[in-house]
Amino acid sequence: MRGKMEDIILASASPRRRELLDQIGISYRVVVSREEEKIKGDTPAEVVQKLAWNKAQDVTLNLQVKKKLVLGADTVVVWNNQILGKPAGEEEAFEMLTDLQGKIHQVYTGVALVYLDHEGKLKGTCFYEETQVEVYPMNEEEIRTYLATKDYTDKAGAYGIQGAFGAYIKGIRGEYSNVVGLPLGRLYQEMKKIHLELEGKMR
Amino acid sequence: MRGKMEDIILASASPRRRELLDQIGISYRVVVSREEEKIKGDTPAEVVQKLAWNKAQDVTLNLQVKKKLVLGADTVVVWNNQILGKPAGEEEAFEMLTDLQGKIHQVYTGVALVYLDHEGKLKGTCFYEETQVEVYPMNEEEIRTYLATKDYTDKAGAYGIQGAFGAYIKGIRGEYSNVVGLPLGRLYQEMKKIHLELEGKMR
Numbered sequence: 001m002r003g004k005m006e007d008i009i010l011a012s013a014s015p016r017r018r019e020l021l022d023q024i025g026i027s028y029r030v031v032v033s034r035e036e037e038k039i040k041g042d043t044p045a046e047v048v049q050k051l052a053w054n055k056a057q058d059v060t061l062n063l064q065v066k067k068k069l070v071l072g073a074d075t076v077v078v079w080n081n082q083i084l085g086k087p088a089g090e091e092e093a094f095e096m097l098t099d100l101q102g103k104i105h106q107v108y109t110g111v112a113l114v115y116l117d118h119e120g121k122l123k124g125t126c127f128y129e130e131t132q133v134e135v136y137p138m139n140e141e142e143i144r145t146y147l148a149t150k151d152y153t154d155k156a157g158a159y160g161i162q163g164a165f166g167a168y169i170k171g172i173r174g175e176y177s178n179v180v181g182l183p184l185g186r187l188y189q190e191m192k193k194i195h196l197e198l199e200g201k202m203r
Numbered sequence: 204m205r206g207k208m209e210d211i212i213l214a215s216a217s218p219r220r221r222e223l224l225d226q227i228g229i230s231y232r233v234v235v236s237r238e239e240e241k242i243k244g245d246t247p248a249e250v251v252q253k254l255a256w257n258k259a260q261d262v263t264l265n266l267q268v269k270k271k272l273v274l275g276a277d278t279v280v281v282w283n284n285q286i287l288g289k290p291a292g293e294e295e296a297f298e299m300l301t302d303l304q305g306k307i308h309q310v311y312t313g314v315a316l317v318y319l320d321h322e323g324k325l326k327g328t329c330f331y332e333e334t335q336v337e338v339y340p341m342n343e344e345e346i347r348t349y350l351a352t353k354d355y356t357d358k359a360g361a362y363g364i365q366g367a368f369g370a371y372i373k374g375i376r377g378e379y380s381n382v383v384g385l386p387l388g389r390l391y392q393e394m395k396k397i398h399l400e401l402e403g404k405m406r
Contacts, residue, residue, distance in 0.1 A: 020369075
């Protein structure tokens with residue numbers, strides 16, 4: 001991607017999200033939101049979009065920069081209608097993976113693209129993508145061996161699809177990058193739309 | 204993965220396949236087959252499995268090492284019942300992406316795991332995975348911008364899902380790593396099976 005769509009502000013501390021933006025050539029600087037990751041809302045789609053919006057809004061209002069998109073994002077894993085966030089420790093991670101192995105679960109990432117218009121009003125858009133992930137059956141030794149790599153820490157659902165856990169993925173339905181932390185294809189489409197809007201308004 | 208399943212021989216020059224094996228911790232050394240990538244067989248599944256088997260067989264017979272698995276693999280893109288291999292140049296790449304944009308296509312990777320038994324007989328297994336890939340509509344400028352990165356060279360179907368082309372992926376159905384060049388989840392399952400067989404026979 002080129003020109004005005006470059007140079008966004010990424011309101012996320014996740015190294016995976018930085019790598020994903022690098023992958024498709026979107027440049028950014030990171031300004032981490034102080035927004036707490038409290039879960040609000042009824043459905044996973046609501047939860048991730050609200051959290052994404054809150055992070056992006058917090059950074060936008062603090063910085064007060066105009067003509068710049070701020071990207072907030074939040075990812076959760078949903079299994080059996082429960083939202084799984086980041087595990088508190090190895091035992092919680094073990095429980096999560098014991099639930100996920102041999103079954104299909106959902107990964108939701110919510111994304112908010114926020115900016116201040118010329119009057120200083122908060123504008124933007126919010127969307128989410130859902131990806132289904134099927135995990136092969138794993139025995140206890142396989143789960144323990146994976147957990148020993150510490151790859152699970154700081155990851156919703158206690159796994160990273162882009163790491164050693166890739167050995168246990170039977171298949172997915174939806175965007176892969178959405179499972180890593182940002183739905184790149186959808187993001188690019190939404191950035192194109194908002195860029196056209198901004199071009200019109202900012203002239 | 205640990206112990207005896209490590210230390211395979213990879214009969215492929217693809218850097219993507221090396222990265223995928225690294226991802227799930229399978230160690231390997233590379234011995235490239237001189238087998239030509241000629242397409243034989245009636246269906247894409249047959250073609251990729253035959254090519255994968257030929258590569259692995261060629262390396263196994265040349266090296267004559269026993270008790271070691273040789274992995275051969277081949278990946279093709281299928282659109283509208285045509286097999287797309289690696290593009291010969293930028294114009295062929297442009298034609299391929301013009302076909303693929305806005306539509307769903309299939310990616311087939313065939314994998315062969317071959318070894319010599321104690322009598323020097325060729326043994327092994329062969330399988331394939333199919334992944335469906337949906338690409339967002341792309342205009343000519345977007346295709347040309349992508350091609351200018353040269354990321355398309357040496358890639359079946361003229362794109363790499365793990366690079367800048369990720370901005371145009373609407374979703375997939377199946378294994379992501381299969382699109383990159385090796386179905387990691389299925390590979391791990393098949394290696395577990397063959398490892399159990401080998402343990403029995405090689406005692």
